[in-house]
Amino acid sequence: MNDFWPTDRILAWFERTLNWVQANLLLVPILLQVAAVALAAVPAILLAKPVGRLLARLQNWRPLSHIPGLRRLCATLPGLAFPLVFVLVIWVLDGIAIQAAYPHNVLRLVASLLNAWIFIRLVSTLMNDPVWGRTIAIMAWTIAALNIVGLLTPTIAMLDSLAIELGSVRISVYGLIKAVMSLAILLWVASFASHLFEQRINRVHRLTPSVQVLLVKLLKIVLLSVAVFFALSTIGIDLTALAVFGGAVGVGIGLGLQRIVANLISGLILLLDRSIKPGDVIAIGDTFGWIQSLGARYTAVRTRDGTEFLIPNEDLITNQVENWSHSDVHLRLKVPVGISYNNDPRRAIELCNIAAGKCKRVLETPGPNTLLRGFGDNSVDLEIRFWINDPQNGRGNIISEVLLNVWDEFKNNDIEIPFPQRDLHLRSSDVNLRFETPGPHTP
Numbered sequence: 168m169n170d171f172w173p174t175d176r177i178l179a180w181f182e183r184t185l186n187w188v189q190a191n192l193l194l195v196p197i198l199l200q201v202a203a204v205a206l207a208a209v210p211a212i213l214l215a216k217p218v219g220r221l222l223a224r225l226q227n228w229r230p231l232s233h234i235p236g237l238r239r240l241c242a243t244l245p246g247l248a249f250p251l252v253f254v255l256v257i258w259v260l261d262g263i264a265i266q267a268a269y270p271h272n273v274l275r276l277v278a279s280l281l282n283a284w285i286f287i288r289l290v291s292t293l294m295n296d297p298v299w300g301r302t303i304a305i306m307a308w309t310i311a312a313l314n315i316v317g318l319l320t321p322t323i324a325m326l327d328s329l330a331i332e333l334g335s336v337r338i339s340v341y342g343l344i345k346a347v348m349s350l351a352i353l354l355w356v357a358s359f360a361s362h363l364f365e366q367r368i369n370r371v372h373r374l375t376p377s378v379q380v381l382l383v384k385l386l387k388i389v390l391l392s393v394a395v396f397f398a399l400s401t402i403g404i405d406l407t408a409l410a411v412f413g414g415a416v417g418v419g420i421g422l423g424l425q426r427i428v429a430n431l432i433s434g435l436i437l438l439l440d441r442s443i444k445p446g447d448v449i450a451i452g453d454t455f456g457w458i459q460s461l462g463a464r465y466t467a468v469r470t471r472d473g474t475e476f477l478i479p480n481e482d483l484i485t486n487q488v489e490n491w492s493h494s495d496v497h498l499r500l501k502v503p504v505g506i507s508y509n510n511d512p513r514r515a516i517e518l519c520n521i522a523a524g525k526c527k528r529v530l531e532t533p534g535p536n537t538l539l540r541g542f543g544d545n546s547v548d549l550e551i552r553f554w555i556n557d558p559q560n561g562r563g564n565i566i567s568e569v570l571l572n573v574w575d576e577f578k579n580n581d582i583e584i585p586f587p588q589r590d591l592h593l594r595s596s597d598v599n600l601r602f603e604t605p606g607p608h609t610p
Contacts, residue, residue: 219245353393471561516539
C-alpha cells in the first residue's frame, strides 16, 4: 500500500505554485490591476440592492409570468445583481486599459470568471430542484475557474497523486471527487428522465392507474441503479465485487429489515394484482377514505375531514379491506327509518322513495326502494335503499340529505316519527307500607 500523503509531491506542488506567484503576480502592473478590481467592487456593492429590486420587477411582467422556465430565471436575477454590476464595471475598466495600451490580463481574467459564474448560475435555474441546481453550478464554476487560470491540469495531477491501493483497486482523491460529481450529475439526469417518463406514462389512458404507478416506480429504480453503477465504475471499482456486498445486505434484510421489505414487496403485489389503485374508496379498520397515492412502503388514504393516513402496504395485504370502487363505482346505501303504528306504512314507503329521489346524487336507475323490515317495540321499521355512483364524495352527506327530505315529507303528510314509550300498570297489593321516621342515629 502506497503512502496516502506523498509529502515530496505536495511540497513540490506548493513550491511551483509559490514560484509562479512570485514570477507572475508580484509585479506592479498586476498589483495595479488587482487594486482596480478591488475599487470596482465598491460601486457593485452600492448598486447591488437597487439593481436587485429593479430585476425583481421582471417576475411580475405578464409576458414572462406564464412561462415556468423564464419565471424561475427572473426569480434568480435579483440574486445575481452584485456579479452583474461587478462584471459591467470590470468590462468598463478593461476598455479603458485597452485604450491606454495598459496591461489588462487580470481584468480580463476576473471578467471571465464572473461571466462563467453568471452563465452557469442562469443555466442551473432550469433545474426544478434548487439544491441540485446550486450544487452543480458551484462544481461547474470551480472547474471553469481552474481552467481559466490554467491550474486545472496541475490540480488534477496533484489530487490524483493522493491515493491508496486496496489490492488491485486504486482510490485517489481525484477519483473520489470525480465519482461524487458523476453520481450527482447522473442522479439528476435519472430524476429528470424519470419525471419525463412519468408524464408520458400518465398520458397513456389505456393503462390503469395502478399499472402506471408500477411502471413509474420500476423505471425510477432502474435509472437510479444505473446511475450508482456508473458512478462506481468511474473510480475503477469492479462491479462483480458487489455480489459479496449484496449477500451481506441480504443477511441484514433477513435479520432486521423484515417489515420494511415486507412493505416493499406488498406494494409491488398491490400494483401487480390491481386490487387497489389511486382514487379508490376503501375502508380498513376504522379508517375510511380514498387513496391518494401508492408509495413503495405505504399507501396514503385521505379521509373526508382532511386527515391523511399512511397505511403500511403489508396491512392492506394481510387485513380485510373494503374497496367500494374496485370493479364498479356503484354503491348501495341503507338508511333505517321508523314510523308510528297509527300511520299507513304503504304511504310512508311512497314518501320515503320520493324523498330519496329528490337528491341529485341518488341514481334514478335503479331508483330508491323502501322496504318494511319489521315491527319493532315502538315503531314500524322501514329501510330506504338507494344507489350512488360517486362514493369518493362521501356517504354521510348524502344520508343526511335523504333524512332531511324524509323529515320534510313526513311533516307535510302527518306521518309520525315515534319515540320510545312505556306503559306503567299499577295493581293493588296487600303489602303493608310502613313509614318510619328516621332516628337520630339512622344513617
